[in-house]
Amino acid sequence: MKSKTYGKRRISVAPMMDWTDRHCRVFHRQITRHTWLYTEMVTTGALLHGDVARHLNFNEEEHPVALQLGGSEPADLAHSAKLGEQWGYDEINLNCGCPSERVQRGAFGACLMAEPALVADCVKAMRDAVSIDVTVKHRIGIDSVESYDFVRDFVGQIAEAGCSTFIVHARNAILKGLSPKENREIPPLKYDFAYQLKRDFPEMEIIINGGIKTVAEIDQHLQHVDGVMLGREAYHNPFLMAGFDALYYADRPGALDPSREQVIAAMLPYIRRQLELHGDNGKGLRLNSITRHMLGLLAGVPGARAFRQTLSDSKKLAAGDADLLLEALARTRRVSEEHADERA
Template sequence: MNTELTPAPAAAAAIPGRRISVAPMMDWTDRHCRVFHRHISRHTWLYTEMVTTGALVYGDVERHLRFNDEEHPVALQLGGSDPADLATSAKLGEKWGYDEVNLNCGCPSERVQKGAFGACLMAEPQLVADCVKAMRDAVSIDVTVKHRVGIDQVESYDFVRDFVGTVAEAGCRTFIVHARNAILKGLSPKENREVPPLKYEFAYRLKRDFPDFEIIINGGIKTTAEIDLHLAHVDGVMLGREAYHNPYLMADFDQRYYGADTPVPSREQVLEAMLPYIEAQLHQEGGRGLKLNSITRHMLGLMQGLPGARGFRQTLSDAKKLAAGDPRLLLEAAARLRQST
């Protein structure tokens, strides 16, 4: 666990590219989830939940930024719209050893809108450019932007093209494109991930119009066949909910997308690899009230699609067993799965 404010610039050159990544997802992609995903894929790029600048400038920095060294490559996603606060937060992210800082310009929640950041920033591309410049001036790690293809009823490709062009003038070279509009009024965040139609062609056109930029596509992608199709047009693919609910989808990503010659881990090997981590976390964090469920809740989808997966989930969700705080519950769940097959 990174507990000291020490950057790790020497490791950056060895970090693989963002060919495949897991999206920042509130309440899901915390540090325990990221360690779990890392045991499935060594090279897939991981992102934190969105952390607001206010939480870092005025709050508990360690609580929001501490992570485990095994998570690399890992990016910090920031939410905010004040260039100075974003610069301060980016510097903190670099000090804590993150490999990238990403600015959220895609979240449509009312709470985010009240803070004048997230998706509503797409209406102010020059402000986003100012924010990017402030962060780039403050850090040496990559500064990237995650955004939508439009907001509300704006359907023109020109809108997102001009947004990217303006932000690029501040030096941003990586754009993560959630290929849907964000509807700022009338749809919940969940509905905003499902209702607005997908416009993958807009992301493809961005790559054609800005061939020197890294364009990563996000939104509704669920299979390796779909990933392969998108990679014929853009530089990278970011998975969201599918990576969380069906994490073993990522098991062969190192070999398939990064050319690794390491063996694909089995599901049981992933469980066994998590045991020392869970034991260490419960020992280190016991005084802070860490519960076993804080880690195991991210693992419920590991057996997705297998006979007996329901029993596996039931075992890992058993309140009495979880209260005992014994990491070997993972092995008990795996044994129940085997008995069902």
């Protein structure tokens, strides 16, 4: 299946392990049609020695969708990238930003920033293997390296290998002493490094990532770089993206501006279909595998806690009935109305 051509990655949702699986991406696609979506990181080893279909299957409505790869062997990455293109992905992204020790043991992720020549070889091998975009997601430095020159030289060397899109998580990666969670919070954000990269490489597509939570912040960043990638905020407060098509992709057909109720209604057929496809009464697929991604849909709405509680009820989830979403929504409305009556 040949990938289609989509517009620039003005807004995107970051690849997040255990979060941005295909069910999450289908859910996000009911909120925004044009925001770029990314898979969880898939290692080259998983594709070379594992179940390729399990790792690469996705739903047609997810486009535009990118496959993020983890690896450091050019030949393995080229083979994996080719598989991604054959499966229909719109972009191949190389992970040079993950700081976890498990990833470091595999000699990839953020530790690759110390080996720009190797990353350049990896990028060139993938570009030679596929016709779709090959991009790199990286940090601005590793450990105690604080100089802008480090990330500038890294981007410059990788650009020479043919990469024209860089997704810049604007923090250092601390490879020893901090957990992945701490690495997303403790190293200070240096957005000016990403801005300077755009000034130094005006022909490159520079996308900024890290700690971005509001439309106002997105708009501020877009004055300096080409695109913004949201991470945890897109997951915990997904309805933030409801206006993105109109705000950032008004020139593209099929823009969405849904209500929360419409998002739930759109997800119900998908959930029922998945439950039917994957075992008797959903026993091969837990309802929670899909609904867990939807817990933040009503963030900030009166009664949102009731929505989360209903969707987290283990007994109700075990029944495998997609109508649990409707029950959760109805309970939310009741709680909201009760609070409104109390205020009156």
